[in-house]
Amino acid sequence: MQNKQPRFTKLSKFTRWFAIQFFPAWLVTFAFASLFHTLCVLVNLSALDVFIPWFTWLTTIVGDFIGLLPTYGVIIAVALCIAFGATITLIRWCQQSARPLSALPILLLFSLSGGVAIAVTLLAMQPIMNITLIAGSRGTLGFMLQSGAGVLGGALFGLRSIQKQNINY
Template identity: 40%
Template sequence: MEKLRTFLIFISQVLIASLLSFVVASLMHSQTTLSGLIDVGAKLSLNDKLTTVYYDFIGLLPVYGSIIFAGMLIAMPIASVIKRKLQISNRLIHCLAGAMAIVTILIAMHPILNVTLIAGARGTGGMLMQSIAGAIGGLAYAFMHEHNQKTRQ
């Protein structure tokens, strides 16, 4: 029973971290795309911007959200193993693992789809912003994991 409880806690922590990463990644994607439109002279109202953010969120959630979850599901346990072996800061290693999960996802999907999965990640700045979203999710996972460890003692 304890193993099931531990597994469910792990899944819920990864899910929350993934959702946080997705929300930040989606917002950054929208802002990058909107900025590009404004740079070429598009006049966008506040309503246009908010509508874009909403539809990007809804449109990206099923695929990008699921892929982020899968990436985090792989990255977080690997980071935990590395942390134990190398005695690295829990927060640092999970933050890096979250960022690398997003970068790996975006790089891996490009040759498969022959297109950048997230338009907001086409340039170096966009890729950096997406990796920051992953880092935020990884950091959230680290905080939840630390809290869980303290409450179990």
């Protein structure tokens, strides 16, 4: 009698990858991007001598998280999928061409790809829609913070992929 593999092996492998690696990385990226956006906007308002009570700061942070989720959250997910997919391909190519990468370069590559994904996304939205959709990214600091959120998410993705070895590099 043969040992049959479960019918949904690929689905369960994808589900494990999604739950263990991608979703936490996306959540960290989106949560920090949303937080940085809100803080940049509120700090700029405060610089104009607008008084904002601390409770308003908290409710605005939560409200922006919920409000940005269906749009910016999805855009970030797509950008990270493309970036991480390209990075996985690059790492596999390096491993197959007798240039194996250790954990640190893999971590750095995923961190860089996360940051670049957010930066490219923000830069691409401007000419397409002729507005800066994420108000918190209008200044240099805001843009860097948004890209930094991508770096954090990419670093988490890299750490999880190194720890769990879910992707055969």
